[in-house]
Amino acid sequence: MNLNWFKKGVVYQIYPRSFKDSNADGIGDLKGITSKLDYIKSLNVDIIWISPIFKSPNKDNGYDVSDYCAIMPEFGTMSDFDELLNEAHQRDLKIVLDLVPNHTSDKHSWFKKAKQSKNSPYRDFYIWKKPSPDGGPPNNWKSFFGGSAWTFDDSTEEYYLHLFTKYQPDLNWENPKVREGIYEVMRFWLDKGIDGFRMDVVSLLSKDLSFENIDPNIGFRKIIEKHYANGPKIHQYLHEMHEKVMKHYDAFSMGEGVGITQDNAHLYVGEDRKELDMIYHFDILENNIINGKYEDISEFELINIKNIFRGWQKVMTKGGWIANALGNHDFARLVSRFGNDKKYHKESAKMLITLMATQNGTLNIYQGDEIGMTNIQLDNIEEVNDIQSRNFYYENLESQKFSEEEALEMINNEGRDNARTPMQWNKEDYAGFSEIQPWLQVNPNFEKINVEQQIADSESVLNYYRSILALKKEHNVFTYGKFEEFEKNNKNIYTYSKTLGYQKIVVFLNFSEFENVIDYEFGNEKNYDLLINNYKFVTKTLENICLKPYQSIIFNVN
Ligand code: TEU
Ligand code: CA
DSSP states (O other), X not given: OOXXXXXXXXXXXXXXXXXXXXXXXXXXXXXXXXXXXXHHHHTTOOEEEEOOOEEOOOTTTTSSOSEEEEEOGGGOOHHHHHHHHHHHHHTTOEEEEEEOOSBOOTTSHHHHHHHHOTTOTXXXXXXXXXXXXXXXXXXXXXXXXXXXXXXXXXXXXXXXXXXXXXXXXXXXXXXXXXXXXXXXXXXXXXXXXXXXXXXTTXXXXXXXXXXXXXXXXXXXXXXXXXXXXXXXXXXXXXXXXXXXXXXXXXXXXXXXXXXXXXXXXXXXXXXXXXXXXXXXXXXXXXXXXXXXXXXXXXXXXXXXXXXXXXXXXXXXXXXXOEEEOSOOTTSOOHHHHTSOTTTTHHHHHHHHHHHHHXXXXXXXXXXXXXXXXXXXXXXXXXXXXXXXXXXHHHHHHHHOSSOHHHHHHXXXXXXXXXXXXXXXXXXXXXXXXXXXXXXXXXXXXXXXXXXXXXXXXXXXXXXXXXXXXXXXXXXXXXXXXXXXXXXXXXXXXXXXXXXXXXXEEEEEEEOSSSOEEOOOXXXXXXXXXXXXXXXXXXOSOXXXXXXXXXXXXXXXXX
């Protein structure tokens, strides 16, 4: 196996709007990131992925790009970016940018020209269709963010396709000029010296040109898998992108793998395929979603999570690599979703990173999770910023499927703003994120949960992250070990070992708020050293180890 730097490297994802404001306008920016590089380095991460920093009208906070080669003025200037890149490299930190190749903003010059007339040389940069005979949209496709995936353009009397909001028209990848246009953008940034791309919804680039109606009863997740993602030419495009761009640089590609499954992942990341270096899968993040993000909310079940991880470990044994994450800017906070953010805040936050740091695959950490930032409670739709949540709310007002209170509660549980509240640096005003009221409110728990306090506390979540990431750096078995599971059907405890050469570690994770005795046979293993434990309490004997609520332990055994 090829041990590339990006496999063992840990990615720290920054949502720039919410990370650090350097000029007191309430919006995070590039200089803010640069000022925190020493902090980031101190976490023992290796790679920084920054969500989009390009010029954008911000209908979807930067995922609607109007100029791929210009910096969003709110975030700073190109020289601020050059400085950030240089300062990061001096600290041996890699920088990965967020490429959005599936769609542009409707304010991108390509789309503005495409809209001017049916004969515009840019018309074919996007996907246009005549209305259906009744004047409605060409088919029944739905946008990821609610409503039809088609919007009518009055002046040219055709519909254009947008799998996200109507402000994000989908590019037509059938057109070689579009592909070359995106490759140019990629070369621009790679020539500056960046270390790779996270590629937004890269699985959606190739469309099924029959544009047939979809059976809505199969549920939204299956619709994505079957109809929106994995289109007929996707592998041709990704291979071309590799040949024409990526292979000429020492940089990696991490494809956001919405709709990619354990059955077809190897087609994207198999080493012989020369397409993507890894895919960032959604199975854990969307483990409870079948129909829609808000509708299907149920408590997660550890058995499901185990099945998902086991399956992805298998994908990697076939060759190919994945990225793992429990949280990002699109989902609720991981300690609120998978842990217990009230009674066992610290313990569960530490247990969850123990799980993630010991799975094969490139680990992605999202800003604020290293201090256990939690979901926020918003009391009114006016306080909600996220366009996905707002669309859901207003669509529901019309359909009356749920009451207004229910809809708001669903948004509070699952909405994307949970992950986008400003980073909590200290207990001063606005959590030290800014000197003025930020663009999105600060979580009121910042006086208790913040970086400054956790740096000072040797038992904080933050210091645990530092320790476990240092262990991951030191022991290759964390990243590359052969995975073996015990007590597969245990609903509360997750136990597995990992082996690489002479080294073997055993990982015990308690996912419940009860004490649980583990049934693991140490057998012939004579020596066991404690590598890390999220409780002070250390067991005296290896017989009948009893795990405390949310306890996690790693032993080195031989
Ligand atoms: O997200 C793609 C995506 O699939 C998500 O929409 C996800 O399914 C959803 O948020 C789950 O609730 C990417 C970006 O990460 C997201 O921020 C963008 O809004 C989206 O693409 C469009 O660019
Ligand atoms: Ca600012």
